[in-house]
Amino acid sequence: MSIHKHRVWDGPTRVFHWALAVAIVALIVSGNIGGNAMVWHMRAGYLVLSLLMFRVVWGFVGGHWSRFSQFRLSPAGVVRYLRGNQSTRDSDILGHSPTGSWSVVGLLAVVGAQATAGLFSDDDIATAGPLAAHAPSAIVDAAGAYHTGPGKLLIIALVALHLGAIVFYAFKRKRNLLPAMLHGDHVGASAIDAPASRDGLWVWLSGAAVWVLCAALVAWGVARFGG
Numbered sequence: 001m002s003i004h005k006h007r008v009w010d011g012p013t014r015v016f017h018w019a020l021a022v023a024i025v026a027l028i029v030s031g032n033i034g035g036n037a038m039v040w041h042m043r044a045g046y047l048v049l050s051l052l053m054f055r056v057v058w059g060f061v062g063g064h065w066s067r068f069s070q071f072r073l074s075p076a077g078v079v080r081y082l083r084g085n086q087s088t089r090d091s092d093i094l095g096h097s098p099t100g101s102w103s104v105v106g107l108l109a110v111v112g113a114q115a116t117a118g119l120f121s122d123d124d125i126a127t128a129g130p131l132a133a134h135a136p137s138a139i140v141d142a143a144g145a146y147h148t149g150p151g152k153l154l155i156i157a158l159v160a161l162h163l164g165a166i167v168f169y170a171f172k173r174k175r176n177l178l179p180a181m182l183h184g185d186h187v188g189a190s191a192i193d194a195p196a197s198r199d200g201l202w203v204w205l206s207g208a209a210v211w212v213l214c215a216a217l218v219a220w221g222v223a224r225f226g227g
C-alpha cells in the first residue's frame, strides 16, 4: 500500500501553535502563583500578543490551509457537519472542519480578549499591565475583574474543550489530528485532489520575519507606555 503525504500545516503555523500552547499554560500557572512569577506572566503575555498578531497576518498570507478564506464558517455547513452529512469531497478532509474552524475563531478571540484585559489590569500590589496607568479606574477595575474571573475560566474551558475534541476525533471518529500539527502532513492511503500548503525554507523565513515585526511592535508599545 502506498502512502500519500499532503502538507496541511506549514512550519510557521505549527511553531505558532506550540508556542501559544506553552505560553498559555505558563500564563495560567504564573497568574495563579502571583508574586515574583508575575514578571514572567507579563513576558509570556507579550509573547501571546505577538503570536496573535502573527496569526492574523498569517491568516491572509500564510499557507493555503492556514488562510481564513479556507475556514468553513457557514452556519448551514456547521449544521450539516453536526448532523453527520459530511462531504466526502477529498478537499473537505483537509484543513479545519466546520466545528474546528469556529473553535479556532473562538480560541483566538478569547485569548485576544484575555491578553487585552491583562494590559489594563492592576493587582493593586506590585503588578499592573502597561495601559493601566493610562486608563480611567472604572476601566482598570472592569478589565481586572474580567481577567481574573470569567476570562480566566473561559480560557481554561475552551482549552479543555479543544483537548476533548481532539481525543473525541481520535477515538470516536478514528481520526488522529495530532500528527499533522507536529510534522505538517495529512497522511493517507490515497492521493488527495486539493491544494497543499506551501512550506520550506522561504516560508519559514517569511513567517519568522512576520513574527519579528509583530514582536517589535509589541516591544515598542510596552516601551512607549511602560511595562
Ligand code: HEM
Residues within 6 Å of the ligand: 013, 016, 017, 020, 021, 022, 024, 025, 055, 066, 095, 096, 097, 100, 104, 107, 108, 159, 162, 163, 166, 177, 178, 179, 181
Ligand atoms: C493552551 C493550549 C492550547 C491552545 C491555546 C491551542 C490553540 C489552538 C489553535 C488556535 C489552533 C488552530 C491552529 C491554527 O489554525 O492556527 C489549534 C489547533 C490544533 N491543536 Fe491546539 N492549542 C492548545 C493545546 C493543544 C495541545 C496540548 C494539543 C495536543 C494534544 C493540541 C492539538 C491541536 C491540533 C491537533 C490542532 C489542529 C486541529 C485541526 O486539525 O483542525 N493543541 N490549537
Ligand code: HEM
Residues within 6 Å of the ligand: 024, 027, 028, 029, 030, 031, 032, 041, 042, 045, 046, 048, 111, 112, 114, 115, 116, 117, 118, 119, 120, 121, 122, 123, 124, 127, 128, 129, 130, 144, 147, 148, 149, 152, 155
Ligand atoms: C492570554 C493571556 C493571559 C492569560 C491566560 C492570563 C491569565 C491570568 C491569570 C490566570 C491570572 C490570575 C487570576 C487570579 O488571580 O485568579 C492573571 C492575573 C493577572 N494578569 Fe494575566 N493572563 C494573560 C495575559 C496577561 C497580559 C498580556 C498581562 C499584562 C501585560 C497580564 C497581566 C495580569 C495582571 C496585572 C494580573 C493580576 C490581576 C489582579 O490580581 O487583579 N495578563 N492572568
